[in-house]
Amino acid sequence: MNADALNGRLLFAIPKKGRLHEKCLELLAGADIQFRRDHRLDVCLVKNQPIALVFLPAADIPSFVGKGNVDLGITGQDVILEARMQEHVTEVLKLSFGKCALQVQVPEAGSIQTVEQLAGKRVVTSFEVLSGEYFGKLDRQLNLTGEQKTKIEYVGGSVEAACALGLADGIVDLVESGDTMRAAGLHAIATLLQSEAVLIKSSKPKHESLEPLIKLLTSRIAGVVAASKYVICEYNILREKLHAATSITPGRRAPTISPLEDEDWLAVSSMVEKRKVADVMDELVKIGAEDILIFNLDNCRV
């Protein structure tokens, strides 16, 4: 592909592998962004929009967006901070996936059990900047200087192996379920930050003319994200219980209420957060709601 093919197109960076890749492909499909990625090709043209997708490592996306080499990107909040790009990129949308925490971890059975005990020792991580800042501050609080300071060493992956291999006294790495941490015999003693995947754009866009397309994409992607977070809850309720029912399912703006043939009863339809749906159904049953139905959303604009 020559550079001319990209002229006038919005460049949209997508993680090329790892935890965020598949989720991003689902978002693109939900937003009807059609493309065919040829084998191993990292740039491809979108068929039905003036967009080119650029597949990059998640950790490189903040600086590509921040420096304006690409217009829009999806990556983790953790790597934006690690790349020191938070001033150069604008978070457009939180995407509700890629949720994890950056934590200090040490061997469960070891003699080091606090960050103060770990300070001054060897810490291995893929997040040298954030770990450097964290332990730098701790070193200053503990008056550790010169050779006494915490030694931060970079590795590109499989960070959890470092303690068992005798390379580190502690590590700083991402934790989601905690399975990798526990499998390595480690546990967390401090949290540096929480992170999730976000849609970002450059804080100083090079092409103002792309703003309407960015708005359109944001609205479509927000719709796909909301559809994965919400369900529709429908039920019948006695008219006298309507107030109690709508306080259980207030909806996003307000629930839809329809009359039934039986005048004592009403039908209610409302959006409910997926993670709360079991509790909501229990509450509705308690106040006498009947025929409670839950529907998944394919897509939406809210």
Ligand SMILES: Nc1ncnc2c1ncn2[C@@H]1O[C@H](COP(=O)(O)OP(=O)(O)OP(=O)(O)O)[C@@H](O)[C@H]1O
């Ligand atoms: N276990 C996890 N659960 C949720 N989100 C995660 C997890 N691990 C990483 N992430 C998020 O995904 C981003 C990319 O990390 P990931 O490790 O998937 O990419 P990578 O290092 O490029 O790929 P790989 O590890 O396959 O080489 C991280 O910066 C973080 O925001």
Ligand SMILES: O=P(O)(O)OC[C@H]1O[C@H](OP(=O)(O)OP(=O)(O)O)[C@H](O)[C@@H]1O
């Ligand atoms: O808490 P968990 O659900 O176990 O997830 C945490 C693991 O996920 C990431 O690793 P990844 O799969 O990217 O492998 P890597 O270490 O090779 O980067 C991260 O670096 C942790 O090792």
Ligand SMILES: [Mg+2]
């Ligand atoms: Mg990884």
